[in-house]
Amino acid sequence: MHLERNLERALHRADPAPGLADRVLKRLEPAPPRQVRARRWQAVAAALVLVVLGGGWVARHEMERRAGERARDQALLALRIAGAKVRFAQEQVRGIGSHTNG
């Protein structure tokens, strides 16, 4: 048996399925415009989401800051009122003391 001759016949060149050049050229094409547009819209949507989320975070932070300021003002007012009442009571006590000594 002529193995080498049979190998030459068995391993002869075969053609690929038609259109190999087209399949290769298709892989070399840049992304079609539709995909580019879709990606642009995705980027815009992502930016909008970021703006909304960021805005929400800023607004919430501002509300918390104002609530804190209100609470601080109320606490100061309460302290001032309590101080005035203490001073009034001290004056009353001092008045009673001077009457008793006199």
Place this chain on the structure above:
Amino acid sequence: MTAIIEAAGDPDETLRSAQRGDHDAFSRLIDEHEAMVFSIALHFFGDRDRADEIAQDVFVRLYRSLAAIESSSHLVFWLRQVTSRRCIDEKRRFRLRAVPLDEADARAVESPEPDLLLERRLRELVVELPDAQRIAITLRYQEDLDPAEICRILGIPLRTVKSHLYRALQALRKKLGDC
């Protein structure tokens, strides 16, 4: 019109046109060499779909390397080398099981000769050879290259190529004898 016909007929001119960015010329280069590239991969993997993928990869890589190709004969050498290495790398990466041709695809390589069964059996046996022997046998008998040319393409010593060919033929003889 004459210029177009001349360009189509002269492989070096087609190569130069492709290097200048002419997609039609590049397409002609693919048409001219696709059977060679596809068949090396087909005889290595025994699988037409995988061979088609490999051929596409090789031509995409060629497109990106066109500037480095010096002549049409260099192009043939480059395609054989890149296809052979791509096949071996692919095999190493995925550790594919060799698929017998009758399982893989009924559209096996057509042959003008009558002894279809023997040829088919031989292709199956080639796919079962170790990678280095398989690519050496494919380049030797599909591309009709001598061992010196195979050693340049594969970048291995001449003695190793001869050894691969000898062992592959011994294995094929033994397996055919066992049938």
